Amino acid sequence: MTSQWTRDKYSNKAKREGFRARAAYKLLEIQNRHPVIREDDTVVDLGAAPGSWLQVLRTLTKGTIIGVDLNPIASLEGVITVVGDFTTPEVQEQVKELAGGAISIVTCDASPKLSGATSYDQARAIGLGEEALNFAVSVLKDGGNFICKTFQGEDFPELFADVKKHFLSVKTFRPVSSRRGSRETYIIAKNFRREKDGAP
Numbered sequence: 001m002t003s004q005w006t007r008d009k010y011s012n013k014a015k016r017e018g019f020r021a022r023a024a025y026k027l028l029e030i031q032n033r034h035p036v037i038r039e040d041d042t043v044v045d046l047g048a049a050p051g052s053w054l055q056v057l058r059t060l061t062k063g064t065i066i067g068v069d070l071n072p073i074a075s076l077e078g079v080i081t082v083v084g085d086f087t088t089p090e091v092q093e094q095v096k097e098l099a100g101g102a103i104s105i106v107t108c109d110a111s112p113k114l115s116g117a118t119s120y121d122q123a124r125a126i127g128l129g130e131e132a133l134n135f136a137v138s139v140l141k142d143g144g145n146f147i148c149k150t151f152q153g154e155d156f157p158e159l160f161a162d163v164k165k166h167f168l169s170v171k172t173f174r175p176v177s178s179r180r181g182s183r184e185t186y187i188i189a190k191n192f193r194r195e196k197d198g199a200p
């Protein structure tokens with residue numbers, strides 16, 4: 001019997017090329033089409049397990065890379081990992097301390113556990129995106145960039161508008177390597193502008 005794994009071109013490619021997940025190709029596509037990550041960037045990757053974006057990030061920057069997930073991430077040379085919920089103040093403080101200075105990129109490929117109820121799942125996914133945006137706004141240095149997975153649906157325009165309040169350039173991008181039929185799309189926000197009285 002042919003499993004979904006053997007039918008999926010990107011899963012097979014990931015296996016052959018040593019990536020932990022097919023998601024690696026989404027970040028590679030994003031970076032090829034809309035260069036976001038520069039070679040000295042410090043990056044925080046939210047929802048990072050099993051770690052294929054971390055693998056790609058390691059090839060793109062010599063800066064510090066921190067991956068955060070609810071689930072443990074198998075160790076990866078040159079990458080710091082944190083197990084926890086990125087929406088909590090404790091984990092956010094831990095990440096800031098580990099970064100030890102300015103953070104120039106926040107990426108978020110986090111997805112909630114799906115219930116199967118489309119509008120409920122979409123609302124939770126957008127909620128995670130809002131949390132990732134709040135985190136990015138609290139840590140990014142001026143000029144920083146933000147990539148965030150989200151899902152098209154009725155709550156999407158509000159998240160998109162919120163991102164636009166903080167970045168000079170904001171686009172959406174749907175990678176070819178996204179699963180057919182999935183409603184996922186990535187917000188690519190560049191050139192963060194901190195409000196004058198904001199931290200840090």
Ligand SMILES: C[S@@+](CC[C@H](N)C(=O)[O-])C[C@H]1O[C@@H](n2cnc3c(N)ncnc32)[C@H](O)[C@@H]1O
Nearest residue numbers: 047049050051052053069070085086109110111
């Ligand atoms: C699609 S996977 C990420 C794949 C990853 N980009 C890669 O390349 O390996 C989504 C991840 O989001 C994580 N996640 C969801 N909500 C989270 C939260 N509040 N805090 C941390 N991680 C979360 C899940 O545990 C899951 O591992």
